[in-house]
Amino acid sequence: MAANPGQRREGASASRARLGDRYRAWRDHHSLSAADSLRRVLDNPASSILTWLVIGIAMALPAALGIALDNARAVSGSWDSPAQISLFLKADIDEQQAQDLRLTLADRGDVGSAQLVPRDAALAEFAELSGFADVVASLDDNPLPHLVLVEPASGVDPAVLREAFAALPEVDQAVLDMAWVQRLNNIMELSRRLVLALGGVLVLGVVLILGNTIRLAIESRREEIVIVKLVGGSNAFVRRPFLYTGLWYGVGGGLFAALLVLVALLFLDGPVSRLASLYQSGFELQGIGLIGSLQLILLGGLLGLAGAWLAVSRHLGAIEPR
Amino acid sequence: MIQFERVSKRYEEGHDALREISLEIARDDLVFLTGHSGAGKSTLLRLIMLMDRPTRGKVRIDGRDLATIGSRGIPAHRRNIGVVFQNHQLLFDRSVFDNVALPLVIAGYDQREIGRRVRAALDKVGLLARERALPITLSGGEQQRVGIARAVVGRPRILLADEPTGNLDPALSAEIMALFEAFNQVGVTVLIASHDLALISRLQHRIITLRDGQLVGGAA
Numbered sequence: 001m002a003a004n005p006g007q008r009r010e011g012a013s014a015s016r017a018r019l020g021d022r023y024r025a026w027r028d029h030h031s032l033s034a035a036d037s038l039r040r041v042l043d044n045p046a047s048s049i050l051t052w053l054v055i056g057i058a059m060a061l062p063a064a065l066g067i068a069l070d071n072a073r074a075v076s077g078s079w080d081s082p083a084q085i086s087l088f089l090k091a092d093i094d095e096q097q098a099q100d101l102r103l104t105l106a107d108r109g110d111v112g113s114a115q116l117v118p119r120d121a122a123l124a125e126f127a128e129l130s131g132f133a134d135v136v137a138s139l140d141d142n143p144l145p146h147l148v149l150v151e152p153a154s155g156v157d158p159a160v161l162r163e164a165f166a167a168l169p170e171v172d173q174a175v176l177d178m179a180w181v182q183r184l185n186n187i188m189e190l191s192r193r194l195v196l197a198l199g200g201v202l203v204l205g206v207v208l209i210l211g212n213t214i215r216l217a218i219e220s221r222r223e224e225i226v227i228v229k230l231v232g233g234s235n236a237f238v239r240r241p242f243l244y245t246g247l248w249y250g251v252g253g254g255l256f257a258a259l260l261v262l263v264a265l266l267f268l269d270g271p272v273s274r275l276a277s278l279y280q281s282g283f284e285l286q287g288i289g290l291i292g293s294l295q296l297i298l299l300g301g302l303l304g305l306a307g308a309w310l311a312v313s314r315h316l317g318a319i320e321p322r
Numbered sequence: 323m324i325q326f327e328r329v330s331k332r333y334e335e336g337h338d339a340l341r342e343i344s345l346e347i348a349r350d351d352l353v354f355l356t357g358h359s360g361a362g363k364s365t366l367l368r369l370i371m372l373m374d375r376p377t378r379g380k381v382r383i384d385g386r387d388l389a390t391i392g393s394r395g396i397p398a399h400r401r402n403i404g405v406v407f408q409n410h411q412l413l414f415d416r417s418v419f420d421n422v423a424l425p426l427v428i429a430g431y432d433q434r435e436i437g438r439r440v441r442a443a444l445d446k447v448g449l450l451a452r453e454r455a456l457p458i459t460l461s462g463g464e465q466q467r468v469g470i471a472r473a474v475v476g477r478p479r480i481l482l483a484d485e486p487t488g489n490l491d492p493a494l495s496a497e498i499m500a501l502f503e504a505f506n507q508v509g510v511t512v513l514i515a516s517h518d519l520a521l522i523s524r525l526q527h528r529i530i531t532l533r534d535g536q537l538v539g540g541a542a
């Protein structure tokens with residue numbers, strides 16, 4: 001090794017890299033960290049698969065429930081006009097007048113369909129269904145009024161329509177039969193919120209699981225972190241591989257979640273379509289789809305990053321050269 | 323190059339590691355720092371590395387007061403200083419090449435430049451043939467030379483060594499010291515903490531002696 005003054009100058013000035021080089025090096029270190037982290041994750045297949053499964057299950061549960069809810073909504077949406085208005089006509093209206101009213105109502109734009117249930121037919125039906133045929137037969141007079149069943153046209157507020165019908169001179173009472181629709185809607189809303197809450201809790205769980213996994217990874221590489229910091233590695237430099245580790249765990253977990261949902265749907269598809277055909281329904285189970293799968297994987301990646309951030313910000317700062 | 327102005331360091335438990343130390347190490351100098359264990363050698367080096375901050379007084383490197391460097395500036399500061407440790411501090415899951423390349427990867431050099439510089443540094447310490455080896459397969463002296471190669475690969479202006487020959491036999495120790503002298507001759511300011519008085523007194527360099535955190539010789 002020769003001691004020449006030229007080398008001396010270079011020694012002083014060349015210890016900093018140029019800006020362009022630094023950008024390229026930054027990019028290189030990202031791809032290096034990503035590849036190195038992936039290698040480390042894959043080098044421990046047993047524990048990695050376990051982590052992926054835990055995350056996958058935690059994510060698949062709310063995802064599957066969400067899909068079930070979507071399907072339930074699709075089924076309930078396919079039932080025609082859930083709301084029905086029952087018009088009980090006044091007792092002095094005869095069947096011809098009732099028939100006329102039905103026709104007038106059926107012609108209205110805000111009415112989907114109108115159906116007349118004549119009082120005699122209603123009584124016969126009641127006698128048959130109630131089992132009080134003898135009692136009914138002993139009646140001198142039919143106590144039932146004529147009934148017109150109206151289904152509002154789609155998009156029409158059934159409550160407004162009921163008001164209008166209640167004002168008709170022929171109508172004694174207009175009853176909106178909506179209790180079961182409201183009940184169903186309430187149940188759906190409740191289920192949706194339960195799924196959301198469950199999803200929130202499980203997402204938090206995933207972040208914490210990943211945070212803990214990354215914490216262990218940090219602990220196992222403590223010495224390396226110290227050395228890197230001693231030779232001038234910035235916090236970002238030290239952080240990077242762990243963030244990628246979190247990303248890979250998250251992405252893998254998302255992938256497992258998508259697979260689990262897919263398998264569950266395949267498992268249910270046969271029985272569901274047999275059941276649908278029994279009800280003469282063309283209903284088909286809606287799957288998770290490519291977009292849904294990608295969303296799950298993306299979400300997994302984001303949760304992985306979040307968990308890694310959590311661990312890194314809490315534990316990396318505490319590791320300083322001593 | 324390195325200036326201490328009435329520097330004291332008291333650790334939280336009340337122990338005074340350094341008391342009113344004032345000293346100056348000139349550019350291109352090679353200086354030994356000696357004293358019993360616990361005399362404050364390591365603390366002095368830690369202050370230069372910004373692993374600790376002084377309780378009182380000023381440390382200047384190349385004219386810059388280290389108190390002006392915030393925690394975000396510490397990595398950049400450390401990149402300008404090469405450090406050699408007694409226990410080598412190598413990464414045992416990586417090859418010799420990757421160990422030496424670490425400071426350059428951190429500083430952001432491109433791959434070609436890294437390859438060139440790492441081989442140059444390994445050549446200087448006589449380990450070019452072992453670049454693919456894992457540190458665990460090397461002898462203690464070889465591991466220390468890998469540590470030295472890593473310390474100088476970024477061409478720092480200051481080289482610090484904390485008991486670099488602590489675990490080595492006299493012949494190997496002399497070899498390591500010769501390496502430091504060679505780097506000093508190409509313009510690196512070298513500060514070596516060592517309690518191996520027999521060895522360092524044979525080498526004709528300035529010796530700073532600490533006792534109980536106080537300067538007892540070589541302040542000049």
